[in-house]
Amino acid sequence: MSTTTNGRSYKAQKVIDRMGQKLTRQMVGSLAACVHCGQCTDSCHYVLSNPGDPTFAPAYKADRIRKLFKKHYDWTGKVFPKWVKAGTVQTDEDLEELKDIVFGKCTNCRRCTINCPMGVDLATFNRMARGLLCHVGIMPEGVEYVAKEQWEIGNQMGVLKEDYIETIEWQEEELQDEMEDPNARIPVDKVNSEIVYVINPREIKHDPRSVLDAAKIFYMAGADYTMPSEGWDMTNFGLFNGDDELGGAVAGRVYDKVEELNGKKLVISECGHGYRSTRCEGPNWAKKDIAFDSESSVITMLKYIKEGKIKVDKTKNPGSYTFHDSCNNARSCGLTEEPRELLSLVVDDFREMYPNRAENYCCTGGGGAMSMAEYRPSRLKSAKVKADQLSATGTKTVVTSCHNCVDGLTDLIGHYKLGMDVTQLVNLVANALVVDEKIEENRKIHSAETSATAAQ
Amino acid sequence: MEKHKQENFHCEDFLSDFDFWTVDVADKLARDSDISGGLTESHWKVIMYVRDHFMKYEKGPAVVKVVKDCGISFKELCDLFPCGLVRGAYKVAGLPRPQGCI
Amino acid sequence: MSNLLHFSSHTLQEIALVFMATVYFMRVRWFLKWPLAKERQPATGMGDTNPKKGARYSVGKIAMPWAMESSRNKPLMYAQFVIFHLGVVAAIGLSFIIPYGPGLLKSAGLVSLIQLLTGAACIIGVFRIIRRITNPYMRAISSPDDHFSLVLLTGWFAFAFMAAPNNISSGEGVMLAYFMLTAFFLVYVPFSKISHYLYYPFTRTYLGRHFGRRGVYPLKRTPA
Structure with missing residues (x-):
């Protein structure tokens, strides 16, 4: 794995840098506004079908992306990074882990979005995170294959x-x-x-x-x-x-x-x-x-x-x-x-x-x-x-x-x-469809045409 | 057969290794795909066509090719493989699960 | 009243307020610098809504617990939310009433109301602390800030409850603690999740405009 001067892999650095270019105000709002109230938890089919596993909770998944935002783009998060769970990605393995969350644990269905009291649109910044990974070649094989075909x-x-x-x-x-x-x-x-x-x-x-x-x-x-x-x-x-x-x-x-x-x-x-x-x-x-x-x-x-x-x-x-x-x-x-x-x-x-x-x-x-x-x-x-x-x-x-x-x-x-x-x-x-009349009509036209041709 | 199940199958359906396919495997896959009464000559014609196409182009053939080149109607294809082209013919022919909205 | 209490309830509050306003100003300016995603798509849906209507609905959801499954199915959680936030309003109000309009507290009714709200909010705060620690889902999504903010707020409610009668005959301890805590809050809040209300109008409006244009907000449904 090649690394940059700060010891971070090139890919990880690229993901962080590119995030700054892809963030919109709507996403920044969604990333800054979560209060971890947990109201979204029960809205996710992954949570409902996997009782007892909090790693499927929308807020938990969102925090895997949010931590990067807080660490690298939110200046208030820089004051006490650990205090607000700001974090980074350092290695390519970290990116693979992120891939398993943004592609493997969320279908971007937006059910949590409409159930969030704060109006956090997880699906939108989850898609943004997918795009960051995809940009450095990290995505499920099948997705890569289909994208290539397109x-x-x-x-x-x-x-x-x-x-x-x-x-x-x-x-x-x-x-x-x-x-x-x-x-x-x-x-x-x-x-x-x-x-x-x-x-x-x-x-x-x-x-x-x-x-x-x-x-x-x-x-x-x-x-x-x-x-x-x-x-x-x-x-x-x-x-x-x-x-x-x-x-x-x-x-x-x-x-x-x-x-x-x-x-x-x-x-x-x-x-x-x-x-x-x-x-x-x-x-x-x-x-x-x-x-x-x-x-x-x-x-x-x-x-x-x-x-x-x-x-x-x-x-x-x-x-x-x-x-x-x-x-x-x-x-x-x-x-x-x-x-x-x-x-x-x-x-x-x-x-x-x-x-x-x-x-x-x-x-x-x-x-x-x-x-x-x-x-x-x-x-x-x-x-x-x-x-x-x-x-x-x-x-x-x-x-x-x-x-x-x-x-x-x-x-x-x-x-x-x-x-x-x-x-x-x-x-x-x-x-x-009610087609019988139409077919009957076509049959008549067709037989009339046939007999006309025969008469010639 | 059963002991190979885990490593050679994507979960419970498609074969993950094209070369693992044998006539016995095809019979087993046929049973999984709602084909009762075993594989007939008509089935084999489609299966071998699909396999041949995959070996040449690394993807399954479009349904129009199967129908035209095997000389059957779409209805006949569905009668032979009730689960359809992909979950029926591709699967029994030992193709991996195709990508995309499938 | 001692000099210390006077300082705490006036000068200290004012300094803290100015600090808070400054950070908030910087914060909003920073936020508004991010580019707003432009929506080019023609409207979808039944044509019975639009971005404006969607935005009003979206912002208004705070008072429409039936409009969101997460609050509709948990009415107790919603009631808690309302009381907890009314408690905040009462405690903040008190921090202004005591130094600038203490006469108002001669009304026993107002004191009782503030005590009712802050007292109830304090009890809910305790419940929320327990929930955040014992519920595995809540624990998994909580940061130190979440825990600290909640504990702090709950404690602050308790002091507000005790400070509400504005009576220093039996000592100034409670009042001092309440104002010191309030000042601390004003400085701490802009850096913590408690500042979420700053974003609320933005996030909800943006989402509402987006869903309004697409015919999704106001939500339609057939109840079970």
């Missing part, structure tokens, strides 16, 4: 452009078959469209059903939309690894493409962190004011139903459903009412989960935790409170508007053997 290939799963296009063409064929309309399209790079629809690479790489479902909804609504050939990944690991540069680059790619295509509105598929990154944080990271509108596909789908552009039949979705609010959607973007309204329109038996909306518990896979294999056992153990919350609803299916939550919940449902299914609103809306 930098280099432009999407978090390294999906090649040809695979993306081929998948859309494939789904277009499926759409044509299902709707019995050879003219049905999933347009790519169509300029001047009302809607530019961006998705999570997972939908291309692993399970394209949601692409088809969305296409069906757009088709039935007669929407003027397109999917972009570049900048189509609305997810953003910059939110997770705390790297504003990555965040700005990934979101910037999406914005640039929308502008290039002269799209009127950006519609973001159901993904909590993607929505937050692309809709809310992206302009801050990219330092760019966005001229076009953007919204969650949940809002788009709800509008289609309310405006009568699509018809749905809720009897097509039998069974009981509950709704899980994604942290990023609910606690950071206020997207809580529209998904409920939409869900109530497409299923008959919707039962609320408690606590809900902005007070909901994290799916326990948030903040990039799904990509951190090393913390997986602890993550699943810490999902106990979420498992209890899910099973208390007595429902068969949990609906969520977040791909990451789908996977986080699927993992814990398997681990705790809850026997529940996880689905998203796009699947339920597509399934509830």
